[in-house]
Amino acid sequence: MRHEGWRCPSLELANGREIPMVGFGCAFGNWTGGDGLQGFLPEQAWRPMTLALEAGYTHFDTAFCYGTERHLGDILGRAMSTGQVTREDLFITTKLAHPPSPPHIAISHLLTWDWHAVDDIGQRVMDDFEHSKEKLGVGAVDLLLVHWPGSFDNTDAGRAREARLAVWERFEALLARGDAMAIGVCNFTRNHLADLIDAGRTVPMVNQVELHPYCQDPELTAFCRDQGIVVQAYAPFASGSFGLLQDPVIRDVAKEANVSTGQAILRWHLQLGHVVVPKSSNQRRIAENLDLFSFELDEGQMARITGLAPSEPKRSTADPDSVL
Ligand SMILES: NC(=O)c1ccc[n+]([C@@H]2O[C@H](COP(=O)([O-])OP(=O)(O)OC[C@H]3O[C@@H](n4cnc5c(N)ncnc54)[C@H](OP(=O)(O)O)[C@@H]3O)[C@@H](O)[C@H]2O)c1
Incomplete structure (x- = not known):
């Protein structure tokens, strides 16, 4: 447990609300399990999410399709009922509108939908939001994100843009009626963002994208910064794959800074300027992933980690550029 009164440093969103720079990733599953079936395993979430709250995390990153909204609502609800935390202490993110995933990933059809097959996409967003709200049981969410910019197999760019605008219209409505205190997107490229911005719509306050030393996108992050969009790094450790956590350059930097490789990556x-949402199931790593504010990397150490960017980004999820 962190000392009383400690608050995670935060960034200001375009609407003036604060987002803590470290959040706890609430997607539990097997993503790197070779050729077998992959998917969400929300039953694994109970203990780590409880430990994260005890370790001092106040920012939690879940999603409709993760199946952990109920866990989060329950754990936070119990902590609020004993006075351990108040609603005002917490920053809760959820995400809607995940398209169906490839067949080797087992996600219930009740938790995903094809953006181009539903009759009324706006209604579907509102219905899913009500389910999320009910499971979380915390009233308005602090941040509501569009999970992907569209369906993976769509080939009609015009239709994709229309669908994005229809989803975003409902997000704007949820913001206006106070059900979401901030709204944003995930996995949006510059082109996806331009669809909203060029149409004069609310500029997303956050873009949550896969970012880590083996998957960097300086152009997109600079564009977001210019537009006042906070960048959130998901899979900040590449979901534990590609040997990132064993990289010799990062190991050396970590040794110099007297921290773990995970801490060096998060720092x-x-x-x-990225908000990070690391996930861990291990009590020691849960705590160390929040212990990032008593050391700094110098310019040379930063440059050595940045220099690890491969010519082709290594991604643990789909390439958003492949989504029209
Ligand atoms: N918007 C999107 O489309 C999207 C997509 C993917 C993920 N996300 C969000 O991002 C969050 C994090 O991504 P992720 O869960 O895929 O992966 P991640 O946080 O990049 O990596 C998790 C892996 O790293 C290990 N790990 C954690 N802390 C460590 C440390 N300090 N040292 C060494 N190893 C460590 C974990 O093992 P242990 O558990 O054993 O510690 C686990 O294997 C998700 O939970 C979700 O909230 C969003």
Whole structure:
């Protein structure tokens, strides 16, 4: 447990609300399990999410399709009922509108939908939001994100843009009626963002994208910064794949800074201005992933980690550029 009164440093969103720079990733599953079936395993979430709250996390990153909204609502509800935390202490993010995933990933059809097959996409967003709200049981969410910019197999760019605008219209409505205190997107490229911005719509306050030393996108992050969009790094450790956490350059930097490789990676993100949402199931790593504010990487150490960017980004999820 962190000392009483400690607050995670935060960034200001375009509407003046604060987002803590470290959130706890609430997607539990097997993503790197070779050829077998992959998917969400929300039953694994109970203990780590409880430990994260005890360790001092106040920012939690869940989604309609993760199946952990109920867990989060329950754990936070119990902590609020004993006075351990208040609603005002917490920053809760959820996400809607995840398209169907490839067949090797087992996500219930009740938790995903094809953007181009539903009759009324706006109604579907509102219905899903009500389910999320009920499971979380905390009233308005602090941040509501569009999970993907569209369906993976769509080939009609015009239709995709229309669908994005229809989803976003409902997000704007949820913001206006106070059900979401901030709204944003995930996995949006510059082109996806331009669809909303060029149409004169509310500029997303956050873009949550896969970012880590093996998957960097300086052009997109600079564009977001210019537009006042906070960048959130998901899978900040590449979901534990590609040997990132064993990279010799990061190991050396970590040794110099007297921290773990995980902490060196997260500190690199923070110094680039990214909000991070690491996930861990291990009590020690849960705590160390929040213990990032008593050391700094110098310019040379930052440059060495940045220099690890491969010519082709290594992604643990789909390439958003492949979504029209
Ligand atoms: N918007 C989107 O489309 C999207 C997509 C993917 C993820 N996300 C969000 O991002 C969150 C994090 O992504 P992720 O869960 O895929 O992966 P991640 O946080 O990049 O990596 C998790 C892996 O790293 C290990 N790990 C955690 N802390 C460590 C440390 N300090 N040292 C060494 N290893 C460590 C974990 O193992 P242990 O558990 O054993 O510690 C686990 O294997 C998700 O939970 C979700 O909230 C969003």
